[in-house]
Amino acid sequence: MPNVTGTLTEVGGGHLVGKYPEIHFTLNAPNSKSGVMLPTEPVTVQPASDGSFTAPLQSTTDMLDDAWYTLSIQWLDAGGNYVRADFPDWALQVPTGGGSFSDLFGKPPTNTRMVYVSLTAPENPRPFTMWLEQNPLNDADPLNTGKLYEWRQL
Template sequence: MPNVTGNLTDVGGGHLAGKYPEIHFTLNAPNAKAGVMLPTEPKTVVPESDGSFTVNLQSTTDMHDLAWYTISIQWLDAAGNYVKADFPDWKLQVPPGGGSFSNLFGQPPTNTRMVFVSLSEPPYSGPFLQWLKSDPTDMTNPLNTGILHEWSNS
């Protein structure tokens, strides 16, 4: 089975010390290849403290039906109890040679909407970008208008 390598870092791009994530890779549906049945049981990997991980997955490009892995990231506390989970809408397709996580997406995410939260206008604009004129660090700020701006396709 091919290896997929990647890196998960926290929002600031830092390390994961004191955090306990698990990344779950799950086939989109039961599948088969070369006489082998492949169930949807998740394959779980725990990243190193620097965020790096390697997971051994089945190649999806030679399965009988259209296949990809969905990804979820579960955040646990120090005792291993569930805290929350992230469910990005990514379709990870794995060739027989494996590869880098960031290079294996068969399709871009379907949710392309971005919300920029700031008192000043975003430095860029584009379709599906929204700007919430607000100061996220001070919700008592009278300059927080609550006005949501959205750019159109044109």
């Protein structure tokens, strides 16, 4: 699994002394990849005393459906009791190599349709992926069929 690393060092301008946050990463919906079902059960990490954390997450770029992690930050007291939670409106998309938290979050795209233009069909396409059977580098190529295919959900 790819690791996502980050640092949570300040809260309201002060350091984390006396504060005990937990970060919960949750898939936006159940998903699948390589024949494995992926539920929405959160992955919970607690930052180290210096605020750094590492979250072992599944890569979202190779999942069957469009996928991203949402997150929440829960604040606990010294006894581990819930105090409050933050729910930022971020979407974390994880590549197969993982990466730094600050480089990976953003809003999911509003247009999730993909069209491949090539002489060969894409491998393991997501539902509703389209393929234009054509050589994009040579319009005079006799193999350019102009046929448009679409994969559907069953």
